[in-house]
Amino acid sequence: MVINLKKNKLWIILIILILIAIGIAIYFFTNHKNDENKFKQEDYTSSKTSTNENHNTETEKAKLEISQGDTTNNVPRKEELLSSFSTKIYNKESSRQNNVTITCSTLNDTLVPNGSTFSFCNTVGQATTQRGYQKADIFDKNGNKQKGLGGGNCQVSTTLYNAVLNTSNLNVTERHEHSNKVPYIQTGKDAAVAYGSYDLKFVNNTGFDIKIKATNTVDNITIDLYKLI
Numbered sequence: 001m002v003i004n005l006k007k008n009k010l011w012i013i014l015i016i017l018i019l020i021a022i023g024i025a026i027y028f029f030t031n032h033k034n035d036e037n038k039f040k041q042e043d044y045t046s047s048k049t050s051t052n053e054n055h056n057t058e059t060e061k062a063k064l065e066i067s068q069g070d071t072t073n074n075v076p077r078k079e080e081l082l083s084s085f086s087t088k089i090y091n092k093e094s095s096r097q098n099n100v101t102i103t104c105s106t107l108n109d110t111l112v113p114n115g116s117t118f119s120f121c122n123t124v125g126q127a128t129t130q131r132g133y134q135k136a137d138i139f140d141k142n143g144n145k146q147k148g149l150g151g152g153n154c155q156v157s158t159t160l161y162n163a164v165l166n167t168s169n170l171n172v173t174e175r176h177e178h179s180n181k182v183p184y185i186q187t188g189k190d191a192a193v194a195y196g197s198y199d200l201k202f203v204n205n206t207g208f209d210i211k212i213k214a215t216n217t218v219d220n221i222t223i224d225l226y227k228l229i
Contacts, residue, residue, distance in 0.1 A: 083166035095134035143180035161191035
């Protein structure tokens with residue numbers, strides 16, 4: 001009987017020790033998890049705060065740039081008409097009309113700062129099918145009529161050239177005549193362009209910035225040059 005009591009006591013002590021060990025293990029495991037979650041939460045909060053701070057900095061920077069801004073872009077400037085010139089469209093071919101519309105749209109509202117050199121080819125860019133240009137009548141270097149991408153662009157450049165001639169202190173530095181007579185302007189007043197070879201260039205020595213307005217209808221192309229005040 002005494003032996004059984006001793007065995008029972010040993011079993012009870014062993015069970016108690018096991019329970020204590022289990023309790024200690026649970027305690028440390030729980031605390032470790034809490035610390036880990038706390039670390040993750042702090043890390044996430046820190047990261048989020050840093051991201052927000054960067055975003056706010058960029059936003060404030062953008063706002064500051066807008067508030068300081070370039071007055072040319074943010075404040076409407078008065079426009080004073082300097083010259084206007086129009087040419088009549090005789091060729092009503094749809095592809096040519098399409099090309100003229102694309103070119104006028106690209107050229108329209110171009111700003112030519114005082115002292116700068118304007119380049120028609122650099123401003124309008126190359127006539128490609130990706131940009132929507134189609135083949136229309138052009139002259140090759142021998143004066144033969146053929147189809148080429150951007151046919152009709154020369155009438156836009158010619159119209160601009162004549163508007164420039166009517167404006168003081170716009171000095172033409174490059175201009176080329178066609179290899180054959182064109183119907184929309186008198187001989188010697190045309191301005192042929194071909195990206196990479198023939199260009200129309202002029203220098204703005206007026207003492208003020210100039211804006212180019214280019215519009216077209218089925219019947220006419222009009223170029224207006226405005227002084228920006």
